[in-house]
Amino acid sequence: MGKRTKSRSAAERQTYNVEAEWTEADLALLEELKKAESLLPDDAPRALLSVRLSVLTDDTTSPVRQELDLRIKAREMGCRVVGVASDLNVSATKVPPWKRKQLGDWLNNRAPEFDALLFWKLDRFVRRLSDLSTMIDWCLKYGKNLVSKHDSIDLTTTAGKIMVTIIGGIAEIEAANTSTRVASLWDYAKTQKEWIIGKPTYGYMTDEDENGKLTLVFDPTAYKALHWSRRMALRGVSARRQVKVLKRAELVTQGLTPSTQLRRLKNPGLMGYRVEEDKNGGQRRSKLILGKDGRPIKIAEPIFTEEEYETLQAALTMRAKGQPARQPGGATKFLGVLICKDCETHMTVQNTTNKFGTYKYLRCGACKSGGLGAPNPDEIYNRLVEDVLSAIGDFPVQTREYAQGAEARKEVKRLEESVAYYMKELEPGGRFAKTRFTREQAEETLDKLIAELGAIDPETTQDRWVNVHNGKTFRERWEDGGMEAMAADLVRVGIKCEVSRNKIPKVRAPEVHLRLLVPKDVRERLILKEDDFAARF
Secondary structure, eight states, X not given: OOXXXXXXXXXXXXXXXXXXXXXXXXXXXXXXXXXXXXXXXXXXXXXXXXXXXXXXXXXXXXXXXXXXXXXXXXXXXXXXXEEEEEEESOOTTTSOGGGSHHHHHHHHHOGGGOSEEEESOHHHHOSOHHHHHHHHHHHHHHTOEXXXXXXXXXXXXXXXXXXXXXXXHHXXXXXXXXXXXXXXXXXXXXXXXXXXXXXXXXXXXXXXXXXXXXXEEEOHHHHHHHHHHHHHHHTTOOHHHHHHHHHHTTSSOTTOOHHHHHHHHTOGGGGTBOEEEEOTTSXXXXXXXXXXXXXXXXXXXXXXXXXXXXXXXXXXXXXXXXXXXXXXXXXXXXXXXXXXXXXXXXXXXEEEEETTEEXXXXXXXXXXXXXXXXXXXXXXXXXXXXXXXXXXXXXXXXXXXXXXXXXXXXXXXXXXXXXXXXXXXXXXXXXXXXXXXXXXXXXXXXXXXXXXXXXXXXXXGSOEEEEEEEXXXXXXXXXXXXXXXXXXXXXXXXXXXXXXXXXXXXXXXXXXXXEEEOOTTHHHHHSEEOOTTGGGO
16 A cells, blocks of 8 residues: 655646545554444434545645544444545535535435535535535535534534534635635736736647746647638638538547637737636627736737738628527527437537528538438427427426425334333233223223334335425426427436438428437436525526
């Protein structure tokens, strides 16, 4: 087994593998704690351990130490550990508990499986007071407890609730101070001619000069792609076509989209100026940052001269004038549901313009020229709606709700204690065995108690999810919400519709066939699951 290292380079601190940190002593202690757990009664409280770390440095507590300390704390509380939600390389300031990969799954989907949530220290759990308040509300709603190894936090007491709010406020102040320092650094860096921090404009990359200072230099591959794209734009070639050719030439990543390509070509940073994101208008755009003299701040050699950049923008603007206005709800309805049978890519609405007008067609993404264009998208939408309503429209709308078993467990315990009491007192020498009358009365009461105990469904004594029918069918739900509501449900459930197009001799439009693909567990998938944290996203 390897030993923990005490010094780590900056590169090593970017990622962290917890398995490499366990020593022989740690594993021995872990085994000892698990043996102690096995002696706990079956009804012992269940504990979920939350372990988090942004980056491992010499001053931080490793995930291994956090987990072992929390297991010791669970043993002291008489709790059985049912899971460890380990979220490493995750910032508590940026990512709240319910959005973390492992802890979020427990909170959103596995709440019935634990009774208490243990964490090492409050700043290892949350860094924002609003996040802490959300978690307190969630725990109170679902009957969970929050416990910290190093803070006086216990939601079962009023003092604990007050303490957790005070400590959370302190953690938020510390996070705000850090955020202020980072924001100040960014504000300072924006005004400098030297490159200090941040992600360079596409087309540039960072390098060190002879004095060891960071500078911006051309990225050879991106430089080549940008100049080729400019030449194509001046010829009137669409961004979609540019992207296809660039991907084929392996000058860009396969994830590049036409919108990203246009955003890159419209970035004034290509002239070597410092830019920042323009957050107004709802679209991602870059704008120039002006210096104290009111002029753009030059930070690198230009990829395009000002004349080259202006002619490029004029060409892009000229082509954009011929494009139809963007539809608020998106050009394609049921996007992600309609797929091509041949290439299995999404069907999208594309416009074809000729001297007779503009026509809409449903085309795929991988077949040659988008395959045979399916005209009349609205007709295909209506056919899809009919198929969906026929297949699942009469299914009941059910919502997943959380049912706690605490009251049922309390009632079971009361009945068991009462049964045990009457059985004991009915034995020879007991208080109910003295006379015939008291015996008969006690036996009658005992039979009643046993019947009540037998009538309780064991499932109701457990915390669990239950599905509740709200009285509507999905047909009624979609009549109220329209195609948008239906499309959202189909995407959520994973229902697809294969579109096949067959050429008909001497007929321009192809014959279109639809085949609905419904998962076998569609009833389970259709259940609506309330998102307790939706308002916090």
